[in-house]
Structures are given as structure tokens and as C-alpha cells.
Amino acid sequence: MRRPTMTDVAREVGVTAKTVSRVLNDDGPVAIETRERVMAAVRKLGYQPNLMARNMRVGARDAAIGLVIPEMGNPFFGTVAGGIESAVRARGLTLIVGSSSETADLEQSLIATFLARRVSALIVVPSATGDHRYLRSERVAGLPIVFLDRPAVGLTADSVVSGNRSGAQAGIAHLIGYGHRRIGFIGDLPATLYTRRERLQGYRDALEEAGLPFDRALVETGHDQEAARAATLRLLALENPPTALFAANNFASMGAVVALARAGRRDVALVGFDDLPLAEVLDPPLTVVAQDPAAIGEVAAELVLSRLDGDRSRARRALVPTRLIVRGSGELSP
Amino acid sequence: MRRPTMTDVAREVGVTAKTVSRVLNDDGPVAIETRERVMAAVRKLGYQPNLMARNMRVGARDAAIGLVIPEMGNPFFGTVAGGIESAVRARGLTLIVGSSSETADLEQSLIATFLARRVSALIVVPSATGDHRYLRSERVAGLPIVFLDRPAVGLTADSVVSGNRSGAQAGIAHLIGYGHRRIGFIGDLPATLYTRRERLQGYRDALEEAGLPFDRALVETGHDQEAARAATLRLLALENPPTALFAANNFASMGAVVALARAGRRDVALVGFDDLPLAEVLDPPLTVVAQDPAAIGEVAAELVLSRLDGDRSRARRALVPTRLIVRGSGELSP
DNA sequence: TTGTAGGCGTTATCAA
DNA sequence: TTGATAACGCCTACAA
Numbered sequence: 001m002r003r004p005t006m007t008d009v010a011r012e013v014g015v016t017a018k019t020v021s022r023v024l025n026d027d028g029p030v031a032i033e034t035r036e037r038v039m040a041a042v043r044k045l046g047y048q049p050n051l052m053a054r055n056m057r058v059g060a061r062d063a064a065i066g067l068v069i070p071e072m073g074n075p076f077f078g079t080v081a082g083g084i085e086s087a088v089r090a091r092g093l094t095l096i097v098g099s100s101s102e103t104a105d106l107e108q109s110l111i112a113t114f115l116a117r118r119v120s121a122l123i124v125v126p127s128a129t130g131d132h133r134y135l136r137s138e139r140v141a142g143l144p145i146v147f148l149d150r151p152a153v154g155l156t157a158d159s160v161v162s163g164n165r166s167g168a169q170a171g172i173a174h175l176i177g178y179g180h181r182r183i184g185f186i187g188d189l190p191a192t193l194y195t196r197r198e199r200l201q202g203y204r205d206a207l208e209e210a211g212l213p214f215d216r217a218l219v220e221t222g223h224d225q226e227a228a229r230a231a232t233l234r235l236l237a238l239e240n241p242p243t244a245l246f247a248a249n250n251f252a253s254m255g256a257v258v259a260l261a262r263a264g265r266r267d268v269a270l271v272g273f274d275d276l277p278l279a280e281v282l283d284p285p286l287t288v289v290a291q292d293p294a295a296i297g298e299v300a301a302e303l304v305l306s307r308l309d310g311d312r313s314r315a316r317r318a319l320v321p322t323r324l325i326v327r328g329s330g331e332l333s334p
Numbered sequence: 335m336r337r338p339t340m341t342d343v344a345r346e347v348g349v350t351a352k353t354v355s356r357v358l359n360d361d362g363p364v365a366i367e368t369r370e371r372v373m374a375a376v377r378k379l380g381y382q383p384n385l386m387a388r389n390m391r392v393g394a395r396d397a398a399i400g401l402v403i404p405e406m407g408n409p410f411f412g413t414v415a416g417g418i419e420s421a422v423r424a425r426g427l428t429l430i431v432g433s434s435s436e437t438a439d440l441e442q443s444l445i446a447t448f449l450a451r452r453v454s455a456l457i458v459v460p461s462a463t464g465d466h467r468y469l470r471s472e473r474v475a476g477l478p479i480v481f482l483d484r485p486a487v488g489l490t491a492d493s494v495v496s497g498n499r500s501g502a503q504a505g506i507a508h509l510i511g512y513g514h515r516r517i518g519f520i521g522d523l524p525a526t527l528y529t530r531r532e533r534l535q536g537y538r539d540a541l542e543e544a545g546l547p548f549d550r551a552l553v554e555t556g557h558d559q560e561a562a563r564a565a566t567l568r569l570l571a572l573e574n575p576p577t578a579l580f581a582a583n584n585f586a587s588m589g590a591v592v593a594l595a596r597a598g599r600r601d602v603a604l605v606g607f608d609d610l611p612l613a614e615v616l617d618p619p620l621t622v623v624a625q626d627p628a629a630i631g632e633v634a635a636e637l638v639l640s641r642l643d644g645d646r647s648r649a650r651r652a653l654v655p656t657r658l659i660v661r662g663s664g665e666l667s668p
Numbered sequence: 669t670t671g672t673a674g675g676c677g678t679t680a681t682c683a684a
Numbered sequence: 685t686t687g688a689t690a691a692c693g694c695c696t697a698c699a700a
Contacts, residue, residue: 003394003475005677016687021679029685046471051450052396053677056386057692060337064430072406072416073627079407082433089432094447096398096430098423099416113428116385137380141337257615278612281591293407339693350671355695363669387693391676 004045012041024049055118064094065121065304066114069148070102076250076274076293077125080148083297084123091305093120104130111135115143121304125149128193132157144307146300150194151317158307160300160318162291164195164273167322168202168248169209171271171289174324175244176210179333180269182218183207184235184242186252189223199248199273218242228255236265243334244269250276257282271330273322280327287330290323338379346375358383389452398428399455399638400448403482404436410584410608410627411459414482417631418457425639427454438464445469455638459483462527466491478641480634484528485651492641494634494652496625498529498607501656502536502582503543505605505623508658509578510544513667514603516552517541518569518576520586523557533582533607552576562589570599577668578603584610591616603666607656614661621664624657 006024010017015034022028023038030038041047055062065088069077085095096119098110107127114122121144126132132147132155139145139157147159175183185203187196200219207214220235222228228251235242236259245260245268247253253272260268266284275290299318340358344351349368356362357372364372375381389396399422403411419429430453432444441461448456455478460466466481466489473479473491481493509517519537521530534553541548554569556562562585569576570593579594579602581587587606594602600618609624633652 006679007677017677018679018688019686022686025679027679031685034685048446048450050390050452050677051447052386052390052452053692054679056384056390056676056694057678057680060384060692062386072419073409073413075407075409075412078409078412081431082406085406085431085433094430094451095432096428097415097419098429099419112382113385116382117428118384118386254612254615257612261615261617276612278588278591278610278616281588281595281616282612283595283617341693351694352672352696353670356670359695361695365669368669384693387676388695390678391693391695394676 004047005050006047009038009041009045009047012045013037059120060118061120062118063092064096064117064119065123066111066117066119067095067097068100068107068110068114068122068124069097070100070125070127072097072099075277076291079293080125080297080300083294084301085297087298087301088304100125100127102127108134120308121145123148123300123304124152126152128190144304146303146307148296148300156315158303158315158317160296160303160320161198162195162296163319163321164198165202165205167289167291167324168199168246168273169206170202170322170324171246171273171330172203172206173209174287174326174330175246175269175271176206176212178244178269178331180242180244181212181334182215182240182242182244184232184245185219185248186222186228186231186235186245186256187219187248188252189221189227191221196248203246222252222255225251225255225258228252229259230255232256232259233263236263236268242268244271244330244332246270247272250274253286253288257286267332269330269332269334275325279325282329284329284332285327287327288325290325292320292323296320338381339384340381343372343375343379343381346379347371393454394452395454396452397426398430398451398453399457400445400451400453401429401431402434402441402444402448402456402458403431404434404459404461406431406433409611410625413627414459414631414634417628418635419631421632421635422638434459434461436461442468454642455479457482457634457638458486460486462524478638480637480641482630482634490649492637492649492651494630494637494654495532496529496630497653497655498532499536499539501623501625501658502533502580502607503540504536504656504658505580505607505664506537506540507543508621508660508664509580509603509605510540510546512578512603512665514576514578515546515668516549516574516576516578518566518579519553519582520556520562520565520569520579520590521553521582522586523555523561525555530582537580556586556589559585559589559592562586563593564589566590566593567597570597570602576602578605578664578666580604581606584608587620587622591620601666603664603668605664609659613659616663618663618666619661621661622659624659626654626657630654 100107132152151159220231222231272288279286340351434441466486485493554565556565606622613620
């Protein structure tokens with residue numbers, strides 16, 4: 001019932017394990033006839049090489065990369081993971097994943113497990129509250145680490161992020177172009193989150209460029225769909241309410257859409273950050289600043305692979321551009 | 335620059351590797367003072383146990399389970415994967431994933447990689463065209479294999495699927511209850527796909543129960559959103575068109591929603607299989623037969639764990655119930 | 669309470 | 685062209 005090993009195959013053929021190894025890895029000279037007999041025995045016994053043993057012997061590195069994302073069910077991170085997986089598989093690497101639920105503890109324990117497995121590289125979407133100083137020794141030891149969507153805290157390392165600031169700026173400028181002068185901003189929690197800060201900065205950039213004042217009362221927070229809905233209502237109830245809204249992530253977008261729909265407010269313009277599958281079916285269809293999650297994953301994978309190939313240049317921050325998709329909700333005039 | 339090993343720690347303390355091992359695994363008696371000195375050395379050297387070596391020695395099995403899904407960006411499968419990961423991690427197992435893009439070749443090569451890594455179990459969403467006879471020897475050898483969303487072909491094995499037939503029947507019965515007698519069905523490709531067959535059977539069950547005739551002209555196919563949109567238009571253009579539609583998966587739902595919205599047809603009732611994030615914002619809000627992807631993942635994980643615990647009973651098929659969510663689109667009368 | 673010998677399945681090294 | 689031996693890092697079995 002035991003699974004056959006290389007030694008079993010060798011015995012079957014009447015050679016040594018090393019010869020079988022040579023055949024299977026195309027390593028060193030083997031007589032053609034020997035090769036054929038080995039292959040025949042491999043088939044006969046149903047032998048499958050043991051990658052664990054191989055990895056351990058060869059590199060002391062597992063031919064796998066570890067990926068930590070906040071939530072696998074989120075299509076944004078799922079798509080990112082898919083982009084990574086296909087890019088990395090082409091190089092014979094396997095993907096090991098874990099979800100952190102956006103908590104620093106889980107993130108750290110997942111990373112510890114991955115390190116214990118001796119993964120070849122680490123790709124991490126850092127949780128909002130984490131600190132990554134503890135990874136310094138790994139960096140020094142040469143382990144490739146790439147941070148996704150948000151940069152690391154307390155650690156100089158590669159990162160791949162969306163063009164948050166320029167994307168938000170483009171979205172706001174779009175609204176300003178349609179005549180809006182008071183634009184509500186609905187962002188994530190906590191307010192210190194990198195993406196929130198960057199997008200808010202893009203918002204301010206656009207205002208400044210257009211010579212419009214920044215009004216703190218127009219900046220609201222909604223960390224999930226329900227909270228974003230409430231935030232939208234608060235904005236609309238202001239004494240001097242906004243004529244347009246900018247939803248800084250997809251939960252915020254959904255909340256704003258629901259709030260506007262239920263209130264029957266078809267006069268309020270809306271631009272969302274991050275695309276939604278049904279955006280074009282909404283009434284009005286939702287104009288968005290779309291991210292490119294697949295590209296983010298691929299860029300991260302390429303960065304990791306180049307590091308594995310020996311690229312020792314200093315840490316990079318790759319910006320993946322966003323794209324404004326005009327559909328209707330962002331083109332309503334005040 | 336080398337990573338410290340158990341032997342390094344042992345040398346630092348002046349004991350044997352075995353003693354360090356005992357401390358780290360809480361295995362066997364160790365003097366309190368020795369334990370403390372070992373722990374101190376572990377911290378000082380930054381020692382991390384090598385899981386590869388441990389797995390190899392202990393079980394000849396990797397403490398990981400392999401998961402093959404069609405597409406990581408699909409929130410349904412992403413959520414399933416999340417459910418599996420959290421359930422399995424609680425047992426110290428890691429999740430290795432790969433996406434098959436719904437092709438049998440990729441699926442098989444991923445499974446081969448996982449087997450080579452000696453994963454402890456396999457969870458697979460089988461691609462539509464595959465055949466799983468080749469896994470028989472693994473089954474016989476005692477490897478737990480659970481199929482998700484669709485059963486295996488050519489292999490007796492555990493599976494976890496949604497209540498496709500009863501769910502579809504409930505959705506159709508709901509429409510019939512509102513007076514519809516001609517109901518269009520928009521399903522996936524290929525028509526032989528398990529979920530498609532089951533849901534269509536539920537459709538027929540409901541018709542039969544209500545004494546309504548089955549009209550093949552009302553059964554259409556749309557394998558993605560665009561195709562489903564076209565299929566919807568074909569149904570509406572029939573000489574004797576349906577007054578209600580049943581979209582048998584979420585792409586079909588989206589296609590149908592788009593088609594109806596663009597045609598301005600608010601008179602056609604619609605029930606979708608599988609929920610959508612924005613369903614309640616649509617006009618009219620979308621009534622659906624919701625699946626429970628997180629539960630599917632958890633049930634699969636539990637099944638795997640019970641097999642790992644030695645449950646040798648015959649293969650089971652677990653049915654995860656669906657739930658009808660009434661929102662408006664399914665309650666329009668003809 | 670601790671140590672020694674041996675082996676998991678593979679590959680590196682050197683010799684034949 | 686092939687083999688013998690040792691080693692990767694850890695744990696099991698047994699002995700001290």
C-alpha cells in the first residue's frame with residue numbers, strides 16, 4: 001500500500017536510485033537503453049517523484065510562494081490571486097494562500113507558517129493595522145517579499161499598488177468638469193488606511209487644481225455597504241449638500257447606489273472607485289475609476305520572479321494605472 | 335547567512351537536537367531549566383522549525399490540502415475557498431490552490447503537482463469535460479478526495495453540491511405561483527454540465543407538479559453574460575414568448591438583467607439562481623435562489639477532516655440547501 | 669531526563 | 685555511463 005519511491009523503481013530496473021534520478025531530471029549522461037527501462041518501470045509502478053523530499057534536498061526552499069490576502073471571497077483580491085497564480089505556475093511554482101480577515105494577528109501567524117514551510121517568496125496584502133519590522137531579517141536573508149495594494153509599514157520592500165491618487169484625481173476632475181463644486185467623499189475605515197489617504201489626497205489635488213475649497217464636512221466614512229449608505233444620507237442631509245459623490249471603494253459605491261436609489265435621488269452625480277460587475281445595469285449606469293486587479297497580480301508576480309532570478313536592485317513601488325469608465329452616473333450636471 | 339537548524343540551537347545550548355525537538359513539540363520530559371535555555375537560544379538565533387523536513391519525517395504527507403477551482407476571481411468559488419481555508423487552518427493544515435480555467439488539462443496537471451507534493455487531501459471543482467478515473471489508485475490508497483459543486487465523473491467519491499434541483503424547483507414554483515405559465519430557462523454550456531442538468535430538472539419538476547407543459551423552445555443557453563443577453567432577446571422574440579425568465583446561474587442573471595433593462599421590459603418576471611451583490615439595487619430588485627458558498631466550503635472541509643480522522647464509510651453526497659430571496663423581480667404577474 | 673543510531677526520499681560528490 | 689556514500693532537517697525507537 002506504500003507509495004513507490006525512487007529506490008523501488010531502481011530496484012525494479014536493477015540500477016541505483018541516482019540513475020533513476022538522472023533519468024527523471026535529465027541530469028547527466030544515461031544510456032538510452034537504461035533510460036527506457038527506467039521509464040517503463042516508472043509507468044509500471046505508477047511512481048510519482050516526491051516534491052517534498054526534492055525541495056528539501058535541493059534548495060532548502062519550497063517551490064511555492066505564499067500569498068496573504070484579506071478575504072478570498074472579495075473578487076478584487078480573488079482576481080489578484082488568480083493573476084499571481086497563473087504567472088507563477090508558468091515557472092513551476094505553486095501558490096499557497098491564506099486570508100487574514102484584515103487582522104494583523106492572523107496575518108502574522110500565516111506568514112509564520114509560510115516561512116516555516118520555507119516558501120521561495122512572500123506576497124502580502126498588509127492588514128490595516130500591521131507593522132512589518134519583524135520581516136526585516138527575512139529581507140536581509142534575501143527572501144523576496146512584495147506588498148500588494150498597500151505598502152509595508154516599518155519595512156523597505158517592493159510594493160505594487162493602484163494609481164490611487166491619480167485615479168481619484170481623475171474621477172473628481174471629471175465631476176468638476178460637469179460643473180460640480182461641492183463633491184462628497186465616502187472613504188474606508190480607518191482613516192489612516194493607505195488607500196483611503198491616497199484617494200483622499202487625489203480628491204484634494206483635483207479640488208486645488210480647479211481652485212475649489214476643501215470642506216471637511218464633505219468627507220464621510222463608511223467601512224461597509226451599510227455604513228456607506230448611512231454616510232450618503234448624512235451627506236445629502238447637510239445644510240449645503242453636495243451635488244456629486246465620490247465613493248472611494250466598491251462597498252462605498254454600493255452603499256451610495258442603494259441610498260440614492262431608495263431616496264429616488266437621480267439628480268446626484270456619482271463616481272465610484274473600483275468597478276462593479278453590474279455597473280452598467282444600474283440606473284443610471286455607474287461611472288467608475290476602474291482598477292486592474294489582474295494586472296496588479298501579474299506585476300507582483302513578475303517582480304517576485306525577477307527577485308528570484310537574482311535582481312538585487314533597491315525596493316521598487318510599481319503603480320498600476322486606473323481607467324475612468326464613463327457610463328452615466330458621473331455625467332449628471334448639478 | 336544560512337538559516338539556523340535545530341542542530342545549531344542544540345549546539346548553542348550544549349544539548350542534542352533531540353532535546354530541542356522535545357521542547358519545541360512538547361514531547362517527552364524536559365527539565366524546566368533546559369527548556370528555558372532552549373527557548374532562549376531559539377529566540378537568540380531566530381530559529382524557525384523547517385516544516386518541510388518535519389512533514390517528510392512524520393507523515394510522509396504534507397500538512398496541506400490541495401484545492402482546484404475554475405476561477406479565483408469568481409466570488410462564488412472565492413468564498414468557497416475562504417470557507418475551506420479557515421476550517422482547515424484550524425487543524426493546522428495549509429491551503430494550496432490552483433485554478434483550472436475550467437479545462438481538464440490544467441485541472442489534471444494541477445492535481446499531479448499536488449499529488450507530487452504529497453498533500454494530505456484533495457478538494458476539486460471538476461471541470462465540465464473531465465474524467466477522473468485516473469484518481470482511482472489515489473482513492474484506493476486512502477487519499478481523501480472531495481468534489482465540489484459537481485460530482486466526479488468515472489469515480490466514486492465524496493461530493494458537496496448545492497440543492498440545485500430543489501432550488502430551481504422552488505424558484506420556478508414561485509413564478510408559477512404568481513400566475514406564469516410560460517417560463518424561459520437560460521442555462522450554462524455545455525448542456526451536459528451537472529449543475530445545468532440538475533437545475534433544468536428542477537424546472538421540469540415544477541412544471542410537472544403544476545400540470546404545465548414542457549416546451550423545449552423555452553430552454554435557451556448562454557454561457558457568459560453576453561451570450562445570456564442574446565439568449566434573453568431570442569426568448570422575448572418568440573412567437574409565443576415567456577412572461578417570466580429563470581436564469582440558471584449568475585452570468586445568465588446578469589445577461590438577462592441587462593437585456594430586460596435595455597429593452598425597457600419591466601413587465602417580464604425574473605428569478606436568478608445564485609445571488610448577486612447588487613441584486614437589491616436593481617430595478618426591479620432581483621429575486622434569487624441563493625446558494626451558500628461559505629457553507630459549501632465548510633461542509634467540504636469537514637468531510638475532508640473526518641476522512642483524515644479515519645472515517646472509512648462509503649462515499650457521501652452532501653447537499654447544501656438554497657434559499658429563495660424575494661426582492662421584486664420574481665413577483666411580477668403576467 | 670537526555671542521548672545515539674537510523675531513516676524519511678531525494679540529490680551532490682566523487683570514484684569506478 | 686553508473687554506483688557508493690553522504691547529506692538535507694527532522695523525528696522515532698531505543699538505550700543510557
